[in-house]
Amino acid sequence: MTADLRHLRAFLAIAEEGTITRAAARLHLTQPALSRTLRQLEAHLNVRLVDRSTHHLRLTAAGIAFRDRAAAAVAGVDEVLDPTRAGTWPLRLGHAWSALGEHTTTLLRRWPRAHPETPLELLRVDERDAGLARGRVDVAILRGPVDLPDVVVESVLREPRVAAVPVDSALAARAALRLADLADQPIAVNTRSGTTTLELWPPDRIPAAAVEVANTDDWLAAITAGRAVGVTTTATAAMHPHPAVAYVPLTDAPDVTVHLAWREPPSHPAVADLLALTREICLG
Structure with a gap:
C-alpha cells in the first residue's frame, strides 16, 4: 500500500x-x-x-x-x-511580531521593483517559528533560538531592547530605564513567541508578577490598559507606535538577534533572492 x-x-x-x-x-x-x-x-x-x-x-x-x-x-x-492563487506562486515571509522593524517597509517596496513576477506576502504567524515548521511560510524572521530539522538560520540584525510603558506613567518621562526600574510592575509576557521572560531580570530583582499574553495585540492592550509594562525591541517601537504607549531605551538589557530561517532545499525558487535583498537592506 x-x-x-x-x-x-x-x-x-x-x-x-x-x-x-x-x-x-x-x-x-x-x-x-x-x-x-x-x-x-x-x-x-x-x-x-x-x-x-x-x-x-x-x-x-x-x-x-x-x-x-x-x-x-x-x-x-x-x-x-488553492484556486485563488492559480497562475501565481507567492513567496511567503513569516514573522511572529514586528517583522524587520524599520527595514520592513524598505523590503516590501524594493521587492516588487526587483522581482515583479513573484508576489511577496508578509504573514504574521503567532508561533515561535513563525509558521516555518508547518510549511506555512518559505522564509521566517525569528527572534530567539530555533531547532528544526533541515532548517538554515542566519543572523541579519541586532536590536536594542526598550521598555514599553503607559504614556501617562512616571516611567514614560524618563530618558532611559534599567530593568530594575520595571521590577515593581507586572510584566506583559508573550508566552507563544516573545523573547522576554522574568529570567531576564537579575535574581535579586525578579518582578513579582507576569501578565501572560499570546500575541502582540494582546501585549499592547495590557500595557495601554495600565495592567502591565513590557520589554521588547526597537522593531516593535517602529512597527507598533501607539499614542498610549511610550517606548523608553533600556540600558542594561541585552540586544536581541534577528535571524532569517529557511528550509534546505528551499520551498520556493525565489528564496535566495529574498535572502540576498534582505542582507543588502539590513547589513548594508
Missing part, C-alpha cells in the same frame, strides 16, 4: 485532537476507518507514530518528528491547489 495525502491529513487530525474520537468527528469518518488509516500509514513508514497505551493518545518521538514534515507537505499541497 502507498500512503497519500489522505493518510497525512488523518495523522495530523489525530495529533491535533489527541483522540481518535474527536479526530474522526472532525474528518467525518468512523473511528474504525480512521484507526485503519493510521495503521496503514505506520505500516508504510515502518514506524509507530502514536502511542495508544493511554486513553489520551500521545505521539511517539518518531510521531513528533514526522508531524512537522507532514504539516509542511499538506500545507504545500493546499497552497498549490
